[in-house]
Amino acid sequence: MNQTIECRKLTKAFKGDGVETFALKNIDVTLEEGDFISIIGPSGSGKSTLLSIIGTLDEPTSGELLHEQQPVHKLNSRQLADFRFENIGFIFQQFHLIPTLTAAENIMAPLFGRKVSYDKKQRALDLLQMVGLQDKANSLPSQLSGGQQQRVAIARALVHEPKWLLADEPTGNLDSETGEVIFQLLQTLNKEKGCGVLFVTHDPALAERANRKIEMRDGEIVSDTQVSQYA
Numbered sequence: 102m103n104q105t106i107e108c109r110k111l112t113k114a115f116k117g118d119g120v121e122t123f124a125l126k127n128i129d130v131t132l133e134e135g136d137f138i139s140i141i142g143p144s145g146s147g148k149s150t151l152l153s154i155i156g157t158l159d160e161p162t163s164g165e166l167l168h169e170q171q172p173v174h175k176l177n178s179r180q181l182a183d184f185r186f187e188n189i190g191f192i193f194q195q196f197h198l199i200p201t202l203t204a205a206e207n208i209m210a211p212l213f214g215r216k217v218s219y220d221k222k223q224r225a226l227d228l229l230q231m232v233g234l235q236d237k238a239n240s241l242p243s244q245l246s247g248g249q250q251q252r253v254a255i256a257r258a259l260v261h262e263p264k265w266l267l268a269d270e271p272t273g274n275l276d277s278e279t280g281e282v283i284f285q286l287l288q289t290l291n292k293e294k295g296c297g298v299l300f301v302t303h304d305p306a307l308a309e310r311a312n313r314k315i316e317m318r319d320g321e322i323v324s325d326t327q328v329s330q331y332a
C-alpha cells in the first residue's frame with residue numbers, strides 16, 4: 102500500500118503579544134514510501150512544528166496534509182485516531198515514558214482500548230527483545246538509563262506497526278555512543294521493516310547519514326537532497 106504523506110502549502114502561525122509569527126511558511130514536501138529523512142536547521146526554524154503537523158499532534162493554520170492523496174483534515178475524530186494508529190509513531194528528545202508504568206506497560210499503552218489480532222504482552226516482549234532490553238520488561242523508567250528509556254520509547258512507537266516513525270531529536274539527550282545505538286536502530290527499522298523515518302537532528306554528520314536530507318531555515322525548506330545510501 103502507498104504510504105505517501107504530502108504537505109501542500111502548509112503554514113503555521115503562532116500568536117504571542119498580538120504579534121503573529123510564522124513557524125512554517127508554505128511548506129511543500131512529499132514523504133515517499135521507505136524514505137529515511139533527516140531534518141536539520143537552526144533552533145526555531147520550524148522542525149518540531151513540521152513534525153507535529155505531519156504526526157497530527159497539531160493542525161496547520163493553512164494548507165493541507167494529504168495521506169494517499171486524501172486531505173487528513175477532512176477525517177472525523179475516529180478516522181483521525183485510526184490514521185494515527187496506522188501511520189504514525191512518535192519519539193521525542195525527552196522520551197516521555199509514563200513514570201508509573203513498567204517498560205512493558207509503556208510499550209502496550211498505545212494499544213489500550215484497541216482490538217488486535219496478537220497478544221499485546223507478547224508483542225511488548227518481542228519489541229523489548231528487538232531493542233535489546235529483554236530483561237527490563239518489569240523495570241520502571243526511573244530504573245533505566247537515558248539510552249534504555251529511548252529504546253523503550255522506540256518500542257512503544259512501533260507497537261502498532263506504524264508506516265512512519267517521527268523522531269524529534271531522538272539522540273539529543275544522549276551521549277554520542279548511545280546516540281549511535283539509537284540511530285542504528287532507526288536505520289535497521291527502515292532497511293528491514295520498510296518503516297519510513299523522519300528524524301530531526303542538530304548533528305550535521307548524523308544528518309548526512311540519512312537517505313534524504315531536508316534543511317530548514319526560518320520556517321522554510323531551503324534544501325531537500327538525496328544523500329548517500331546508509332553511510
Ligand code: ADP
Nearest residue numbers: 115116122124143144145146147148149150151
Ligand atoms: P525548531 O524545532 O526548529 O527549534 P519550532 O518548530 O519548535 O522550531 O519553532 C518554530 C517557531 O515557532 C519558533 O519561533 C518558536 O518560538 C515558535 N513556536 C513553536 N511552538 C510554539 C507555540 N506553541 N507557541 C508559540 N510559538 C511557538
Ligand code: MG
Nearest residue numbers: 148149150269
Ligand atoms: Mg524542535
